Amino acid sequence: MPQIKILPHPEVCPHGATLEVERGVSICEAMLDQGIEIEHACEMSCACTTCHIVVRVGASSLNEADENEEDLLDRAWGVEPLSRLSCQAIVADQDLVVEIPKYSINHAKEGH
Numbered sequence: 001m002p003q004i005k006i007l008p009h010p011e012v013c014p015h016g017a018t019l020e021v022e023r024g025v026s027i028c029e030a031m032l033d034q035g036i037e038i039e040h041a042c043e044m045s046c047a048c049t050t051c052h053i054v055v056r057v058g059a060s061s062l063n064e065a066d067e068n069e070e071d072l073l074d075r076a077w078g079v080e081p082l083s084r085l086s087c088q089a090i091v092a093d094q095d096l097v098v099e100i101p102k103y104s105i106n107h108a109k110e111g112h
């Protein structure tokens with residue numbers, strides 16, 4: 001069973017975490033299922049960038065980003081070459097190391 005190591009994030013996962021996950025689930029689903037409350041304003045429908053992550057290790061094992069995901073990532077804060085939307089990145093057989101960026105573009109959150 002693959003593992004996802006979540007690097008520490010000051011709000012979402014202050015101490016970091018290591019998750020045992022089933023292959024075939026999205027990184028976002030895996031985090032939410034195990035109590036890591038990553039933002040996902042569009043309810044994982046690939047319509048926003050709030051679940052943006054950077055896959056530091058294991059990115060090549062994930063499914064390829066489609067054109068819609070790539071277009072959305074163009075709008076994400078702090079996008080890097082290994083950036084993905086966690087709702088679209090499907091876990092395969094390799095272990096992953098994931099960083100949740102410090103900021104996201106979430107109009108609902110920013111408006112409060």
